[in-house]
């Protein structure tokens with residue numbers, strides 16, 4: 019597509035762009051891909067953790083948004099609408115792929131004695147790297163490394179609940195699991211993240 | 221220290237209330253019990269604080285609005301446009 023023709027879409031407001039795409043304007047769809055695709059790809063990469071899956075998810079999300087564009091209400095911006103779609107697709111992908119080796123969360127969970135009193139945490143492997151990132155001021159890297167350590171099922175729930183701020187039933191519906199499973203897994207995941215991100219012992 | 225007193229819960233029990241407490245979904249009676257435990261128990265108070273901090277840390281640092289604002293490679297654009305043409309409608 020010619021650059022100047024694509025640039026012409028920058029002048030068009032979102033509802034007009036959507037209307038054109040609904041009417042089958044191919045260049046309009048191409049503009050949408052160009053305008054929002056980069057950010058969507060970055061989101062898919064953050065969630066799936068790898069480039070190949072991220073590109074697949076981006077494509078699936080954009081094709082899905084094309085099929086459903088007639089349902090775009092304009093209540094939220096196009097950016098937000100597309101973000102939600104790529105998040106959903108990426109979380110489903112994350113859930114469906116089992117990793118070869120998944121560490122148990124148990125060593126990261128808090129301990130209580132026979133009377134239900136808190137006892138100090140035992141040292142765990144791998145926390146030093148995260149601590150080091152912290153000390154170097156690489157907070158984002160530390161946070162991502164901690165989240166990356168969670169098994170996929172747990173990671174998907176943390177992303178849905180704590181990062182995307184979906185509520186429990188939205189998360190349950192999206193991931194196709196019960197609300198009580200969302201709650202127990204979220205709790206375990208949060209406790210593990212707290213442990214990984216707060217190396218100071220209680 | 222507080223485990224045999226009525227209206228009191230152990231740290232382990234209080235720990236089980238955490239998420240509902242943060243979501244504002246803890247029933248009144250349990251909330252009073254929880255608040256009381258947190259007031260009396262330094263371990264759990266500290267745990268609650270860092271638990272909340274770590275949730276906020278994840279929320280604020282997972283994405284990066286500057287870094288994530290990249291241009292999409294041209295070949296990906298073309299791939300998607302082509303897939304739409306063949307697969308779509």
Ligand SMILES: [Zn+2]
Nearest residue numbers: 231261263264
């Ligand atoms: Zn306590």
